[in-house]
Amino acid sequence: MKKLYVVRHAKSDWDNAAEIMDIDRPLNSRGVRNAYEMASRLNSKKLNPDSIIASNGIRALHTAVIFAHELNFDSQKITIIPELYHSSASEMLRQIKNTSDSSETLMLFAHNPGISEFASFVNKVKYIDVATCGVLEINVNTSSWSDINFDNMDLVSYDFPKNR
Secondary structure, eight states, rough: EEEEEEEEEBOOOTTTTTTSSSGGGOOOOOHHHHHHHHHHHHHHHTOOOOOEEEHHHSHHHHHHHHHHHHOOGGGGGEOOOOOGGTHHHHHHHHHHHOOOOOEEEEEEETTTTTHHHHHHHHOSOOOOOOOOOOEEEEEOOOSOOGGOGGGEEEEEEEEEEOOO
């Protein structure tokens, strides 16, 4: 069995949205605080990811770097995948399939609406509108990432900053 964590980027800064491209929009101060808080929650569970993949959107990448720092993962080893920028759930699945089977635990950082779509396909019962910096913990019932599909995933938990 594999373990997958899907994370929506933390709250972003809209102050200069008219002046910068969407892909370059950074986290705001609340987003930075929330990213550290959520990463700390995972660290308290002794999470040690083997791989981290992230969108090239600045807000997703910054969120991934914060999590990597808190989880003692070398941020230089984060794989940046441009296809994850505003990707669909099916594109996320396609990128996950490329993960080396030597990785037992994978973290993916991306954007909505794809993250919520992904969560809802995994949950199967109801739509999940994943909050900023929301973290989905998913068991993947396969030994090979190339065999992952929405039928062999089970949602274990969904946590988000205001969940406490």
